[in-house]
Amino acid sequence: MLKLYQYTGCPYCAKVIKAIDELGLDVELVDASWGNENSDQIEAWTGRRTVPFLVDEEADVKMHESDDIIAYLREKAGAIQ
Ligand SMILES: N[C@@H](CCC(=O)N[C@@H](CS)C(=O)NCC(=O)O)C(=O)O
Numbered sequence: 001m002l003k004l005y006q007y008t009g010c011p012y013c014a015k016v017i018k019a020i021d022e023l024g025l026d027v028e029l030v031d032a033s034w035g036n037e038n039s040d041q042i043e044a045w046t047g048r049r050t051v052p053f054l055v056d057e058e059a060d061v062k063m064h065e066s067d068d069i070i071a072y073l074r075e076k077a078g079a080i081q
Helices: 011-023 037-046 066-080
Strands: 004-005 027-032 052-054 062-063
Touching: 004 011, 004 037, 004 066, 011 066, 037 062, 052 066, 062 066
Parallel strands: 004 027
Antiparallel strands: 004 052, 052 062
8 A cells, every 4th residue: 555645735745646646546645734643653754754755565665755756656657557
């Protein structure tokens, strides 16, 4: 399962969500508004709260940075199709 930690109004998150839509991937969106429990979880994992933040549970991958996330998802979509 792919999960994107994000919040409404975050432009970097919107960029990633647009790429997800274009790639046709199934990604669960997780609300990580500043200071909520999901935001706390990101900080516990990485020491940063920055979103967007991707979790690929099957591959045991966790990553910040919208450009890195989009590149990862493009590769993933290529492998899936
Ligand atoms: N370089 C990052 C920037 C992400 C970013 O600045 N996200 C904002 C929300 S749109 C954020 O989490 N700000 C809180 C912070 O920087 O601590 C990316 O491209 O993902």
